[in-house]
Amino acid sequence: MTTLDSYDFSGKKALVRVDFNVPLNEKFEITDDTRIRATIPTISKILNDGGSVILMSHLGRPKDGPTEKYSLKHLVNPLSLILGKTVKFADDCIGASATELAAALQPGEVLLLENLRFYKEEEKGNEEFAEKLSKLGDVWVMDAFGTAHRAHASTAVIGKFFKDKVCGYVMQAELDNAERLLEHSERPFTAIMGGAKISDKILIIERLLDKVDNLIIGGGMSYTFSKAQGGSIGKSLLEADKQDLTLELIEKAKAKGINLVLPVDTVIADKFSNDADRKVVEAGNIPDEWEGLDIGPKTAEIFSDIIKKSKTVLWNGPMGVFEFPNFAKGTNAIAEAVVSVTEDNDAFSLIGGGDSASAINNAGYGDRVSYVSTGGGALLEYMEGKVLPGVAALQA
Numbered sequence: 001m002t003t004l005d006s007y008d009f010s011g012k013k014a015l016v017r018v019d020f021n022v023p024l025n026e027k028f029e030i031t032d033d034t035r036i037r038a039t040i041p042t043i044s045k046i047l048n049d050g051g052s053v054i055l056m057s058h059l060g061r062p063k064d065g066p067t068e069k070y071s072l073k074h075l076v077n078p079l080s081l082i083l084g085k086t087v088k089f090a091d092d093c094i095g096a097s098a099t100e101l102a103a104a105l106q107p108g109e110v111l112l113l114e115n116l117r118f119y120k121e122e123e124k125g126n127e128e129f130a131e132k133l134s135k136l137g138d139v140w141v142m143d144a145f146g147t148a149h150r151a152h153a154s155t156a157v158i159g160k161f162f163k164d165k166v167c168g169y170v171m172q173a174e175l176d177n178a179e180r181l182l183e184h185s186e187r188p189f190t191a192i193m194g195g196a197k198i199s200d201k202i203l204i205i206e207r208l209l210d211k212v213d214n215l216i217i218g219g220g221m222s223y224t225f226s227k228a229q230g231g232s233i234g235k236s237l238l239e240a241d242k243q244d245l246t247l248e249l250i251e252k253a254k255a256k257g258i259n260l261v262l263p264v265d266t267v268i269a270d271k272f273s274n275d276a277d278r279k280v281v282e283a284g285n286i287p288d289e290w291e292g293l294d295i296g297p298k299t300a301e302i303f304s305d306i307i308k309k310s311k312t313v314l315w316n317g318p319m320g321v322f323e324f325p326n327f328a329k330g331t332n333a334i335a336e337a338v339v340s341v342t343e344d345n346d347a348f349s350l351i352g353g354g355d356s357a358s359a360i361n362n363a364g365y366g367d368r369v370s371y372v373s374t375g376g377g378a379l380l381e382y383m384e385g386k387v388l389p390g391v392a393a394l395q396a
């Protein structure tokens, strides 16, 4: 793979696929700009070499062509401010305006294209569409790690239309850190899995059973484990058809001598709301009309003790509905333990998943862990051992 550092962009127009799929509020303001900030070193390297940059990305999942809500024009000012440089905007990613603006681009200038997914051809991996995009630049830089698990026109198919294909700094750092975690992990290795859906994470949990010493399971997915073991979980999140699977995982962990740890207590609520009535009960002892929205204080302590004795930590998925401040304590306690083991025990800590990353960033701990991934699904698929189409395209 050609690295960014080994390539001289002087006089070149670099067509850079980034993942600017950032959360926007109802006023179209960005609520977490991590993914934008992450790309600045890549953009700066190209500009400093004397090249120009054409940025392309998707935003959200628009279904019916151009939509105000999903326009990348909302990112022009924030990006200009972060870069300290005016960013030009093409209100279509292909066609006359994009072609003219790209052709007129001077060394040192940056152009952002409108949302690629305004064309259904993007997600279909359409070759003609990929070829049209490719005409805009001299070299393709793939830096959209968060979207590298999609075989889309701009993330993978486009590669065949370029002689020069370069791996951006974000991609490189993500792959290096994931590799370090999986292949060179110091022990004890603790994985903390949380969030809502077991079905999304089952493959990674199985793969981790071959790697880790401790597997901590919290968050919404833990209630399916509890129910399968005969507990009462009230109205808590349940994937009923995954109960057998959770029992199999428990057995597999036992057979491999892995410490699989589940919550012993939980914070329950009488409705799904920040101002719900709440109390702490033992895990598996939740009354009918109540639901578990956070791990309890004893659990937070047990989990934290294990984390603090680790040398390698992977964290994916919050411990509760951290978006409600009254149910964020468990997630924050885990964030603190991960920071503490990183700083005091010299551990390597990697946080993956959009929600986990925003939980750690919102708590102000983003720069106190070893690495916060910009990928959710992409990181998990990479760790499951899948070849990401965006990586394969760079290697072809």
Ligand SMILES: Nc1ncnc2c1ncn2[C@@H]1O[C@H](COP(=O)(O)OP(=O)(O)O)[C@@H](O)[C@H]1O
Pocket: 194, 195, 196, 197, 219, 220, 221, 237, 292, 293, 294, 316, 317, 318, 319, 320, 321, 322, 323, 352, 353, 354, 355, 356, 357, 376
């Ligand atoms: N006990 C719970 N009940 C309902 N939802 C939960 C619970 N615990 C966590 N969640 C929700 O899970 C979501 C995050 O899950 P997920 O997408 O799997 O995480 P990530 O994006 O970090 O991979 C959050 O929106 C959070 O509110």
Ligand SMILES: O=C(OP(=O)(O)O)[C@H](O)COP(=O)(O)O
Pocket: 019, 021, 060, 061, 146, 147, 150, 353, 354, 374, 375, 376, 377, 378
């Ligand atoms: O936000 C993303 O994925 P993630 O929610 O798994 O982190 C990427 O931008 C990919 O978006 P997609 O899942 O609509 O293809």
